[in-house]
Amino acid sequence: LRDATRAAVRRRLGRMSPPAFDALGRTLADKLGIGGLELLRRGEGVTYWGGARPAGVGTMRTLVAFRAGEGEINRRAVGELRAGLAAKGYDEGLLLAAGRPNPEALAELKAGGVTLYDGAALAALVVKHGLGVRRVAMPVDYLDVEFFGELQEN
DSSP: OHHHHHHHHHHHHHHOOHHHHHHHHHHHHHHTTOEEEEEEEEETTEEEEEEEEEETTEEEEEEEEEEOSSOOBOHHHHHHHHHHHHHHTOSEEEEEESSOBOHHHHHHHTTSSEEEEOHHHHHHHHHHTTSSOOOOOOOOOOOOHHHHHHHHHO
16 A cells, blocks of 8 residues: 555656645655755756755755656756755755666766755655655554453453
């Protein structure tokens, strides 16, 4: 049931409109401890936000990119975020996207500085933080071995 829920969340993430995906991303950023988000730039299918999160006794300035749609995440998507880190003086980058990275994007991630949550990882993160899901307790019947053991003893 858990796997089916994550798969359904992933499909929903891929079909979200850019404004809805952006709203989800800002809510998730808050859950991740990234506060004071300021809109820096809106581009074609991507929105960049700047914020900060606590890290020990200091703060990490974080540049966050939200990429809506199921389109492939390419090298340019990762590279643009990394370039923004240097240009704007941010400490780390976070890329939240509903698509899947291609091999060039994965290679670009190895240069460091940017953390990517693709469709599957993003769905797991959204579920972990309780966004778009409901947690319920369900009754489960299972064998009471002790009960039957006591009956045998009598």
